[in-house]
Amino acid sequence: MVEKRSWLDYLAHFFLLFGIGLMLFPVYVAFIASTHTMPELMTAPMPLLPGDKFIDNYWQVLTGHNLAIGAPVWQMMANSLVMALGITFGKITISLLAAFAIVYFRFAFRMLFFWLIFITLMLPVEVRILPTYQVVASMGLLDSHVGLILPLIASATATFLFRQFFMTVPNEICEAARMDGAGPIRFFFDILIPMSKTSIAALFVILFIYGWNQYLWPLLVTTQEDYYTILIGINRMLAVSDEVPQWPIVMATTLLAMIPPVIVVVLMQRQFVRGLIDAEK
Amino acid sequence: MAKVTLSGVSKTYAKNITAVQKINAEITDGEFVVIVGPSGCGKSTLLRMIAGLESISSGDIFIGDTLVNELEPAQRDVAMVFQNYALYPHMSVFENMAYALKIRGIAKNKIKLRVAQAAKILEIEPLLKRKPQALSGGQRQRVAMGRCIVRDPKLFLFDEPLSNLDAKLRHQMRLELKKLHHRLKTTSLYVTHDQVEAMTLGDRLIVMNQGKVEQIGSPIDIYQKPATIFVASFIGSPAMNFIEGILKPEENNVNCEGLGKVSLGEVNLHNPIEQGVTIGIRPEHIIIDTPDAINSFTLPVALIETLGADSLLHCGGFDPTQPAITIRLAGIQPFKIGTPISFSIPMEKIQLFNNKTGKNILPNVNAM
Incomplete structure (x- = not known):
């Protein structure tokens, strides 16, 4: 700012605080709700201060007693974690390899393959969901972790991102490696992957959250409670017939479901930002 | 160390663009030869053909007595300093210098010894743990040379290595290069468009223009008896009248x-x-x-x-x-x-x- 105008500062802070309140209040309410019993929660002015059932509720959620569905929340979270990590690592691995091939090797129809990959950017999972379901079902992969992960593993976005990054790596680096006697595989592992570290970190965060928040696909391929992901679990808890959902339990589950993405973002925040802003050259 | 023989070496790109035309030259063992010419004259292409980074359209290149036309760069036992140094940004100076040796499966204590020796020659011992990002231009230049020295190759190739440095540093590195060659006596080929570098560094010069050799000879010969009007105008500053x-x-x-x-x-x-x-x-x-x-x-x-x-x-x-x-x-x-x-x-x-x-x-x- 050129000159100090305090009323503008106050206004800016007011809007910021307002925004923060708007974002945080629902989370706060969810937390309050998860610390009360159901009847307490149903009283006319909804309580806005924490109750005394924090430990009871969360214990119940984690161990799975008296829940509307059979699987305990820790198992659903484990399923979500397996799926999110599987999708993340799978996508990164495949995209790195695909981008490596497209940028560094001269093979027939190279540009055709690149454009084929690029075109799939326009097709979200939902468009191809029925044929994909058919394929996964005939492979006998329904109700399995592989079935949850495999169809979501190919990523045009990540391939494209790595391709762009690889193209910024000076050609001389590749030539220097050739002079040093590194073959393609050594070059890939010793030089290209370490150089792409920040891009990989940024993608890890994005893809982990993408994987964690998958909803439609797990909803289709899982029928057994053992393979429910946390999002499906929450959905099932809400879809109880002939009775009111157990709101304290649902809210506790929701808050637990938020924790892993928050951990990933907080831990990798620095690399994430660096990966998005510049490629360390 | 080895001699290098170029016989009828040509490079033709698609659409009949000839970058290098029938070059014949012999570089004797331990000689420092500078290839000099204006930009686009094919000097870098020639160097890259000798390095193995560019295929040879016709002709033969011998390093020592080995025909290297079809050999991979690593098999030719040559080392190259690039214009932008091409240091691996994620590796420390030590790792950069050790990388080629590591690939060859040389024992770790031997690698340490050789890197330490090269670092001593180039006076970069205090920098070994740093990353290239934390080095100045001159220091990066030294590391790039160190990476070549540790390999003890038959032939050093330099592709305009000083052109990214400022004038003062360029002068200083030029002297050091000359001293280094005096000490190691490795056959060297050096590409530059700077005629001062060419005159001061080379035992012999190869003056190129439009893909062809205009003259080969000692700097003094070329200065005093230019074979063509191009050589006469290119070498010497201010230019000949x-x-x-x-x-x-x-x-x-x-x-x-x-x-x-x-x-x-x-x-x-x-x-x-x-x-x-x-x-x-x-x-x-x-x-x-x-x-x-x-x-x-x-x-x-x-x-x-x-x-x-x-x-x-x-x-x-x-x-x-x-x-x-x-x-x-x-x-x-x-x-x-x-x-x-x-x-x-x-x-x-x-x-x-x-x-x-x-x-x-x-x-x-x-x-x-």
């Missing part, structure tokens, strides 16, 4: 428009017929204030550049028929712009080029 005229063989002189007759003295020319020629004379060879000497002329001063140690007098060129001559004189000169100045061109310093072929037609010129 050129005056066009008609050769009169029976009178042993050249009739130059706007200047008069320039006598050549008693010389045995190749093909002494009346023809269009260009006289070449270096700015430092012209003598001033000698009105009675042979080949004495007068031109007005157009501009004076004072460099401190010497001054450049630009004379003539006021109209298209009047030749423009640059004279290099020691010290600071008192001349005023516009005053006529008399100077003489010593006969024994004159170079004579055929206007059609561009070739030097004086005897004793080591032409290609």
Whole structure:
């Protein structure tokens, strides 16, 4: 700012605080709700201060007693974690390899393959969901972790991102490696992957959250409670017939479901930002 | 260490673009040869063909007695310093230097020893743990050289290694390169467009233009007896003066428009017929204030550049028929712009080029 105008500062802070309140209040309410019993929660002015059932509720959620569905929340979270990590690592691995091939090797129809990959950017999972379901079902992969992960593993976005990054790596680096006697595989592992570290970190965060928040696909391929992901679990808890959902339990589950993405973002925040802003050259 | 033999080496790209045309040259063991030429003359392409980074369209390259045409760069046992150094950004200086050795499966303690030795030679021991990002241009340059030295290759290749440095550092690194070569005596090929680097570093120069070799010879030979008008104009700063005229063989002189007759003295020319020629004379060879000497002329001063140690007098060129001559004189000169100045061109310093072929037609010129 050129000159100090305090009323503008106050206004800016007011809007910021307002925004923060708007974002945080629902989370706060969810937390309050998860610390009360159901009847307490149903009283006319909804309580806005924490109750005394924090430990009871969360214990119940984690161990799975008296829940509307059979699987305990820790198992659903484990399923979500397996799926999110599987999708993340799978996508990164495949995209790195695909981008490596497209940028560094001269093979027939190279540009055709690149454009084929690029075109799939326009097709979200939902468009191809029925044929994909058919394929996964005939492979006998329904109700399995592989079935949850495999169809979501190919990523045009990540391939494209790595391709762009690889193209910024000076050609001389590749030539220097050739002079040093590194073959393609050594070059890939010793030089290209370490150089792409920040891009990989940024993608890890994005893809982990993408994987964690998958909803439609797990909803289709899982029928057994053992393979429910946390999002499906929450959905099932809400879809109880002939009775009111157990709101304290649902809210506790929701808050637990938020924790892993928050951990990933907080831990990798620095690399994430660096990966998005510049490629360390 | 090894000699390098190029025989008929050519590079043709698609659409019949010829980058390098039938190069024949022999680089002897331990020699420092500089390939020099303007940008786009194919010098880098030639170097990359020797390195194995570029395929050879025709001809043969031998390193030692081995034909290397089809060998991978790593199998040729050559090391290269790139213009932008091409250090691996994620590796420390030590790892950068050790990488080639690690790939060869050399024992760790041996690698340490060799890197330490190379670091000592280049005085980069305190930098071994740093990343390239934390190094200055000159330091990166040293690391790039260290990466070559540790491998103890048959041949060093340098692709304009000093062009990213500032003038002062370039000068310093040039001296160090020369010292280093004196010490290691590894056969070296050095590509540059900077004629000062070429003159000071090379045991021999290969002057290239438009994919062809114009002249091969020692720096002094090339300076004193340029084989073509291109070499004469490219080597030397300020550039050689050129005056066009008609050769009169029976009178042993050249009739130059706007200047008069320039006598050549008693010389045995190749093909002494009346023809269009260009006289070449270096700015430092012209003598001033000698009105009675042979080949004495007068031109007005157009501009004076004072460099401190010497001054450049630009004379003539006021109209298209009047030749423009640059004279290099020691010290600071008192001349005023516009005053006529008399100077003489010593006969024994004159170079004579055929206007059609561009070739030097004086005897004793080591032409290609």
